[in-house]
Amino acid sequence: MFELLGIPPQALFGQLLIGLINGSFYALLSLGLTVIFGLLNIINFCHGALYMMGAFVAWLALQHFGLGYWAALFIAPVVVGAFGIVLERTMLRRLYKLDHLYGLLLTFGIALIVEGVFRNEFGASGLPYVIPDSLTGARNLGFMVLPNYRAWVIALSLFVCLATWYVIERTKLGAYLRAATENPTLVQAFGINVPRMITLTYGFGVGLAALAGVLAAPIYQVSPLMGSNLIIVVFAVVVIGGMGSIMGSIVTGFLLGLIEGLTKVFYPEASATVIFVILALVLLWRPQGLFGRRS
């Protein structure tokens, strides 16, 4: 078979696939962060911890209640979303009028507490979570072998991201959300219960993180630190994409996953830092991010 710049195609496509998988998680997580930041004005630093919590809810549901993967895909976002709603109602709500820094500090503290509790309970090493039977195996595409579970992760993540984009950009509900992001006071003065909308939006955003956590469980194992490893990169993705654009956060998520994969093929030494190099360049060239609006 052909080779590209001396790279065998199996290796190239293999890394692109890993890039797409990582990109799926970047996209799901940065999408939630963007929606939350838009409406709540809060940089949700506990997003990674809630992603981890999603994976643990899946694991615990299986261990203690015999509820498998498919059930977990629904249960984890609901449980973690409810936890998020309690956080919003009791704590975050008090910070909206203050500087971003307060929200960042509070959610960072929440992340430390949540991760500490889970580490205390479950130890720092990963717990295995098996791929559901219906998604085991792989198919040979000719140029590469594609494991079914990975194909599923990419497909579901794409679907959820695009469905979220559609709801926000093309429906009446999304129009309320966009309008309230711009001018919550006026939207509320039209008769909309904006505080409730904010609560539900936060629940939805962290629900997305929990969903990503369930998707990740069979790939990365379930561990208390899985979120903090990922979230730093996700924040870089959000800044590169530019806070505020829904499609921007999705596209940037997948794109940076792919770039990371390609870097692993062509210049492996830089694969861990390439996103941060891009971050620095984007900040120099376009501080509002690739898709951000200048404010």
Added chain:
Amino acid sequence: MAEPARREQVDAGPARTREIAPEAKGKVMLAVSGLEAWYGESHILHGVDFEVRRGEVVTLLGRNGAGKTTTLKSIMGIVGQRQGSVAFEGTQTIALPSNRIARLGLAFCPEERGIFASLNVEENLILPPVVGAGGMSIETIFTLFPNLKERLSSQGTKLSGGEQQMLAIGRILRTGARLLLLDEPTEGLAPVIIQQIGATIRRLKAEGFTILLVEQNFRFAASLADRHYVMERGRVVDRYESAELARNMDKLHEYLGV
């Protein structure tokens, strides 16, 4: 007539209650009394009193910074803090959140128009939820403001100032709200558009809408309103029925500094 005596009383101090003028047409729809409001630490309204009856067009006049916008915002429940009494159709609203107030049938058209940049014209137009029966149909709104119909898919803030004002008024006509609070709808607009907005307000009045209008453009306001209240430093200091205006022009000019 008892009018001059009553005005004396208002001039003299913060009279909190007011008899109902015998010549008034409808029932009192909005009764504001002793209304105070704050933005953070700044105390802006110091006891505002006035009323609006069903079917009337009433204006709040006053110099820049007199507290006209703040009065409208306080009625809608969107200032920092408020106190006193605002009763709409007999319901006390002073402690309600703004979304509940809107649901009673009030709608607000802000001074800065509040058109949403992330929504197109059509989305802006249908954004405010229906709060009561009998709102205008979209078709009727297009007969009032034909420009909007041609620009439905444009970004809201790409419209001209006049078109944005039409959109800001048009979108609250759909909702079935019966009391419209319009904050300086003619500000910064060309004479021909001011005429169009004047004609619209007349038509709305004929259709039974009640309107509380804030205006700097005194001639515009004079041609529309049944009654005028003059505000100064966070208080209502005077009132004129429209028939009394001509006799009191000198005093008004003094109030408004024109």
